[in-house]
Amino acid sequence: MVGMKKLINDPADVVSEALRGMAAAHPDRLRVDLENRIVYRKDAPRPGKVGLISGGGSGHEPMHGGFVGVGMLDAACAGEVFTSPVPDQMMAATKAVDSGAGVLHIVKNYTGDVMNFEMAAELAAADAGTEVLSVVTNDDVAVQDSLYTAGRRGVGVTVLLEKIVGAAAEEGRPLQEVADLAKRVNDNGRSMGMALTSCTVPAAGKPTFDLAENEMEVGIGIHGEPGRQRLPLAPAREIAELLVDPVVSDLPYQQGDSVIAFVNGMGGTPLIELYVMYNEVAQLLDRAGITVARSLVGNYITSLEMAGCSVTLLKADDELVRLWDAPVNTPGLRWGA
Amino acid sequence: MVGMKKLINDPADVVSEALRGMAAAHPDRLRVDLENRIVYRKDAPRPGKVGLISGGGSGHEPMHGGFVGVGMLDAACAGEVFTSPVPDQMMAATKAVDSGAGVLHIVKNYTGDVMNFEMAAELAAADAGTEVLSVVTNDDVAVQDSLYTAGRRGVGVTVLLEKIVGAAAEEGRPLQEVADLAKRVNDNGRSMGMALTSCTVPAAGKPTFDLAENEMEVGIGIHGEPGRQRLPLAPAREIAELLVDPVVSDLPYQQGDSVIAFVNGMGGTPLIELYVMYNEVAQLLDRAGITVARSLVGNYITSLEMAGCSVTLLKADDELVRLWDAPVNTPGLRWGA
Known part of the structure; x- marks a missing residue:
């Protein structure tokens, strides 16, 4: 097929x-x-x-x-x-x-x-x-x-x-x-995502949407729902800005805030690229005076094999960080246990 | 590009x-x-x-x-x-x-x-x-x-x-x-892998190899090196046999053996498909009388965004299982710490 x-x-x-x-x-x-x-x-x-x-x-x-x-x-x-x-x-x-x-x-x-x-x-x-x-x-x-x-x-x-x-x-x-x-x-918490490719729902047998070879979709949902805009492919640095800026200005997150920063893969993007993205996100937050208390990088909330990523920030006080650090033992997230 | x-x-x-x-x-x-x-x-x-x-x-x-x-x-x-x-x-x-x-x-x-x-x-x-x-x-x-x-x-x-x-x-x-x-x-330990798609090395800018829409490569290496054979796409059940049979018969793993079973994604295959594959692998091992002492399912040794998977078996005695269970704290593998 x-x-x-x-x-x-x-x-x-x-x-x-x-x-x-x-x-x-x-x-x-x-x-x-x-x-x-x-x-x-x-x-x-x-x-x-x-x-x-x-x-x-x-x-x-x-x-x-x-x-x-x-x-x-x-x-x-x-x-x-x-x-x-x-x-x-x-x-x-x-x-x-x-x-x-x-x-x-x-x-x-x-x-x-x-x-x-x-x-x-x-x-x-x-x-x-x-x-x-x-x-x-x-x-x-x-x-x-x-x-x-x-x-x-x-x-x-x-x-x-x-x-x-x-x-x-x-x-x-x-x-x-x-x-x-x-x-x-x-x-x-606030998030925004983007996709480089569509995914294919098995029962449908064809891609959920079409995206040209030189296009990306910014603001996409995790089922391939349309986002804010289709743009020409851009470097990771620009993509990070397109995701971080609307997230930061929405809550807004401010200078002096401490956050849990989460760079998530959509399923088809390899980890090496997610670390390239995290590098950009960390620099943008640093420039905004926002401290990263904890971070998470990987494929955790995905859209089948879609290539792309999302950025989530969560404003974190001591209690939230303590609860984040507590032991967890699941197939997808595990530490301290 | x-x-x-x-x-x-x-x-x-x-x-x-x-x-x-x-x-x-x-x-x-x-x-x-x-x-x-x-x-x-x-x-x-x-x-x-x-x-x-x-x-x-x-x-x-x-x-x-x-x-x-x-x-x-x-x-x-x-x-x-x-x-x-x-x-x-x-x-x-x-x-x-x-x-x-x-x-x-x-x-x-x-x-x-x-x-x-x-x-x-x-x-x-x-x-x-x-x-x-x-x-x-x-x-x-x-x-x-x-x-x-x-x-x-x-x-x-x-x-x-x-x-x-x-x-x-x-x-x-x-x-x-x-x-x-x-x-x-x-x-x-023995392994074998397969690919549904090629990957693209960033500096090359084009796919490492061509694979038709209805083809897969069985026995592929983690850099896209040619494998044993190109075959028409097949259901997960047949793919599992194509990987497990050569692995089991090589050591060979025998009835009564205990193993650590590892289903690895090549980078572009989503977790839901790796669990479908694990389900097939577990059934094949069960039928062969091989006990799974521990398992690992996920993307751990990848080939950029290649879609596909590999199966690894490791014959495990009590000492190896005890060392496997010991605490580990790395970005990619973590438990007990």
Whole structure:
């Protein structure tokens, strides 16, 4: 099939086979409900601990299933590629991780995800009396409304939020406090991304959009949704400015601020280029008088094999940095454990 | 430039700018000698500890610079993309990490790398009296001789070896023992890779080789060297057999064996596809009666943005598994620390 070179079998089986692969690769940490397409932390529910759930369309790996484990999520619901999971999955996960301390839903702002998580929360409350709070991430400064979203899209800050809020939940904090922290992280984070190439959804079999050999799309979403502008290819230095400037001026991040700086690959961009980009981003922040307290460079919230990157900044105080540094043990993010 | 969509500035600056990016992103763990293009563990040399050095052409990130840190390498020398570093770099690194306990060179079997590391060992011995031993990895079962190699190429087992031998060196074992262990790991490891697409070396500006829309290359090397055969695109299930069968039958791995199983991405293949591949590999091993003691799935020894994967097996006894599990703290591989 022209335009689709992938390591897959039947396109219809990609998500379930990848989940089988995760189950086979991480039996020490994860338990996978293949029927409902839910990845669980092996020891969930943890007595007294607030349950953390996220989920969304597949194709953004390691997000979210790869962020399940000690110090991060208790469960992740996988939809088809670029398609929201259904409320039944989310309800099953919600009930399964509730130890009685309640559950926080971490939802990227896409209309389908938001609606389905809301419905799942209502169903779980009605069915099992589970107390559910939600946080909706909407950190993408690129566009106000988008193909699948009213308001701003939820992107890179979701990774940082799942890590930081995961550490807080691990400490045994109560649900409202965990939800407040999640909101604080989202409120202090901003992102913007760009693409050099499209990706191809397996079931579609052809690229999501066309981009000429000499073009790039700036402000793109993680499903290939149109961004702010198409521009001629540019050096990494200019691309970094096109991403960092709108991010910095939006919150705004100011001289003297301390941030967690995250340069994310879209899936098809090699690490050597992400470090070239990080070098540019670090210089821009340095010139703006913004201190990098912690950094993350790699492919964490991806768009299948799309080439490109995004930049996320999170204004960080001592508490957020301490929670960032806390032990985490997931397939996608691991330290101190 | 047609055929080259990359997040870079001047192609001539890719390696030095990526090293600057690494230095900026990991100041807590790494010290980077930008002039000599050497990534050092921040606290090297460690008194009484054997120094571990590797290196090679750039473009395989996170290998090797991303494997420098506690429990793995003391230093890595970066060459230009797909080009061996020079003996002067290797000599400088060798002298710098020698605490008096000697230095082990971990060398992938490519003619330039082998020759230059040998020369560096002689220079360091003559200049500073440094005792150097070497291990050359040659785990690729695909072809006997190749474009840049006499004998088999060194590929995926190098990642596993750097981790395991790094743990042994961290325990304070003497040089000869560390070198013997390295040889044992290499002798018990086998790999084979494949590509769906070529990659483009920045300085060349065009794809290294041509591969039709309906073709794949099986047995390819990590620089795009020709493999065993070009075949029509096939499902993941068949690709897994084309890689696992020659690997298993070569050592051979036998019923009852225990292995560390490593499914590696070539750089441009998204994680969701690597898990689909791991699912197939795990089933093949299960059917052969081979037990997976530990697994690794992700992009660790890459070929720029090439799409494809490789499979590495390492026959593992209790000691190797214990050393694999030991704490490691590098940008590319981290747990327990």
